[in-house]
Amino acid sequence: MSSYFDHAATTPMSQVAIDALNSQILKLGNASSLHTQGRSVRKDVEEARETLARVAGCSPSEIIFTGSGTESNNLAVKGFYWKRNREDSERNIIVISAFEHHAVLDPVEWLEEHEGAHIIQAPVTSDGVIDLEALAQIIEINRNRIALIAVMHSNNEVGTIQPIHEVVELAGDIPVHTDAVQSFGKVTFNFQELGVTSATLSAHKIGGPLGIAVLILQRGIDVTPILHGGGQERDIRSGTLNAPSIVSFAAAADDADRHRAERGERIRELRSYLIDSLRSVIPDIRVNGAVEPSLPGIANLTFPGTESDGLLLLLDAEGIASSTGSACSAGVPRPSHVLLAMGISERDARSSLRFSLGATNTRAEIDHLASVISSVVERARAALARK
Amino acid sequence: MSVRVIAAMSGGVDSAVAAARAVEQGHEVVGVHLALSSNPQKYRSGARGCCTIEDSHDARRAADVIGIPFYIWDMAEEFHDGVVENFLSEYAAGRTPNPCLRCNEKIKFAAVLERARALGFDAVVTGHYAQMRETDLGRTMHRAEDPLKDQSYVLAVLNKEQLDGALFPLGDTHKEEVRKEAKRRGLYVANKPDSHDICFVPSGNNASWLHDRLGTQAGPIVDESGNKLGEHQGAYTYTIGQRRGLNLTIPADGGVPRYVLKIEPVSNTVVVGSKESLAVSSITGENSIWCGPKPVEELPLRGFAQIRAHGQPLPCTYIVSADHISVELDDPLLGLATGQGLVIYDEDRVVGSATVSATA
Structure with a gap:
């Protein structure tokens, strides 16, 4: 999937x-x-x-x-x-x-x-x-x-x-x-x-x-x-x-x-569902920029103890697309200047992933994400711990 | 047996073909390019160095053609601390290090392999020319088929556990065949020149790179009796056996050429002398690493010693002790710097390695 x-x-x-x-x-x-x-x-x-x-x-x-x-x-x-x-x-x-x-x-x-x-x-x-x-x-x-x-x-x-x-x-x-x-x-x-x-x-x-x-x-x-x-x-x-x-x-x-109102409402619900679903498996995730007013579909999450490029690789292997923010010209992931500007530590910025939802997303896709996130986070944590 | 592997892809032809072969062998392969510099150069200049933005692009295109996922892993900090700093401190201590050995030991088959294993992968596949074989001694490392490309020397710093997580699919093939295969597979890098020299010294000028970082440290050049013959601007720019560029003002008796015999970091002295004085018959190596079973201690064993990446295997008798290896060469060799890698072979099997700590 x-x-x-x-x-x-x-x-x-x-x-x-x-x-x-x-x-x-x-x-x-x-x-x-x-x-x-x-x-x-x-x-x-x-x-x-x-x-x-x-x-x-x-x-x-x-x-x-x-x-x-x-x-x-x-x-x-x-x-x-x-x-x-x-x-x-x-x-x-x-x-x-x-x-x-x-x-x-x-x-x-x-x-x-x-x-x-x-x-x-x-x-x-x-x-x-x-x-x-x-x-x-x-x-x-x-x-x-x-x-x-x-x-x-x-x-x-x-x-x-x-x-x-x-x-x-x-x-x-x-x-x-x-x-x-x-x-x-x-x-x-x-x-x-x-x-x-x-x-x-x-x-x-x-x-x-x-x-x-x-x-x-x-x-x-x-x-x-x-x-x-x-x-x-x-x-x-x-x-x-x-x-x-x-x-x-x-x-x-x-x-x-x-379709703005109706799509916006649906996407906003999916966003809450995504955050709730992930939090029920990984209780210590943090939501960055969780304040209204906001775009309906963006969930920027910190997974403590991980590196976001490891998370991205493992999620990608499960067929799940997410984003680590920007990379330098050589393609090396950099800690997000957005999160750093918000006073988030470099360590936490490097542990953060953006999930952005749109009109075509379904609950089934979020269930898919929730079903693999525990093993993905566990491996990403092990990868950081070996340092 | 199918395993999940990380293919370390430099952007060169060897690692691209190695990754393609791993896929063909039925493994689940993910391509990774290692970013080793936090401030990479945009383009590769000729055959020199690697790790430019262009190289990372070449690696990505090779992964596309092979049809595997591709990511860039930032290993700049690990590379700087484990390889570049070590290179500088070794020179500063009067030794001549080989950074490619350190990179294999500390980065490719340590930081990368450990990260790969933590993420759920079983092994790292690279384009090195060496062969892993199942023998009576277990899984052992052997020289490559292509004697001109054999890289078992720079891999001899890997211990058994690291080698258990290593795949070298090119060991049985000659380089020319690898280039042809790359072409057949539609890999754009088929004709890319081999990289030479030290990747983090893009100019290729080792002495000036070291000088920029270690500065001028003037000191005496003396003969074997301690008579001052001239001055140097930094002992680290010399290497044992070097003859040219000594700029000595006092000629030798009979005009015989003089060679660098010794570099003494504490007194910052370079000792020169005749070619005969360069002869080395006994080598002591420390920090030994065993690529397979550890040889029996305190028992003279026959084998071959190699002290340069593309040097000759030198017949020898060696004795392994708890913390060092002693080698007696059958025929003396001329000029060996401490800090170099000493690799012991049993015919074509790599027994292990150590760092040269003393010679006589």
Whole structure:
């Protein structure tokens, strides 16, 4: 039996998204062409843009299509930094939460190393929520020197939803970018109500295809582009529009939106069932970031006395997919910077696994996991003890 | 008999074919690449070293082709403490260590094997060239079929319990055949060059790598009577039997070439002398390890001694004591550094090993 608990990495495509992709891919035409075929594809892209705008609570012109969530985050972070630093060279501070995804963290670090930026990391609490008091202080002290603030909408490893609206209020006229890749389509997300300047969405986390994402960027605000060329997407992201993936993304978003409440409730129940089932076998597991509001499907668990890569290997051999968090470029598992930022010890961070649930999970898969976890943990504990 | 095994995959052709053969023999195989450096280089430069990101990618692709799961195990800390630190301290103590022996002893067939066993695996399979056989003496280790690739020397640091958890599927095959087999199996690494030198010294320049870490430690170069002939910048950059690079200003009588005879770490002195003085007939080894049954103590036995990875087997008589081995060579050999591995063979069977502690 195969049990998939890594939906936060990627989740199966929904049938409507597969159908949309398959039919659009047969259609000839470049959306930038002026002839009939081009206009027809352009129409499909614009309808998809409108659907996505409706689901995300923004206006269609605020949607910029990109090739990945990473690209959207790079475009926002670098684009705002270059633009705002050029307007005022004193503005060289980037404020981020201490547990941003690498797709935000790494471009920010790159800007520090190559472009003279200065990073300030706002601390997060042990529950996995940005410390608003500390953030307020950081903003108050440095207000005129801050180029942008980036805080993720929900954390991809522990699932906690961040108080973005409060961040926006503290920020005043400083641009706020939010990486909403894990939230969009799963919990309430409304761009205009949040008041952020930009946000990242990705298709393949909600049943859409790989390789298509969105940067929502407020109307009237332009950032310095990374790609130059045909001038597509408000001149901010050149490159031929990937019409089949865009149309499929919109179908997936619409489907996710329609079923959001009911799926969310079911996934949240499964998450509780998973934690209860594992705890009944391994009583000393700890749940990291167990605080509301949260994403419905993420359970980040510490199994004391184990190493997570040993757990992953043994679970994989039983047909169970889980995640250890990020690895370095050589593929070596590293203790999660998210858990470390939450004040969890390196030892415990190295003993933690993320199980992320999605629409296709069943109780039977969780029963499968619960039936093997005891022997898996026992062996993983023996492997650590031999050190 | 089918067992669950971990295939240690370096990204080279040997370990890839070894893993493929283990699968074919009916074992349940999981591929593992050992990350031995916490700060790996991106690319392999020529035939030098290993353990780059490119190597880990090659290992992963080989596992894909073979059709086995693949993971990366972080052994950087164990490697640093058990192999790199030992390498430095041995040089600092005036000895010439062999880090490949230490890596087999402390990492591949210790840290990795123990972890594998704890996780429920029975053995570790590697691409080493050596043969395990069932003989009257039990399961014993023998030289590989391919004399040019035989690696029994660097495996002689493994005790019986470690060898019981080791599989060497390539021992009966010549390297050329292994490359052909890799090609037949569609393994991209079929033509990848063999790795040479010490993997954690990517430049291949041992002396300068040591110098960066041990610093300049100037001291005298003297003759056998103690007369100062010159100065060195660090005794650790010399090895016994070395002739070149001594930069002596005072010529020898009759212009006979001089060789490094001895390195004395406490007084930081390098002793040089004639070729004849290099001759070694008696070798003492300590920290002995038995690859099969321990030989009877205090009884002169006939066998062969080997003191370098690709050295000749030297006919000898050896006596095993509780804590050391004494070897008398039939014919003297020229130049042997303490710290090197001494391996005893009974024909092609590996009896055991020790670390050279004294010579005469």
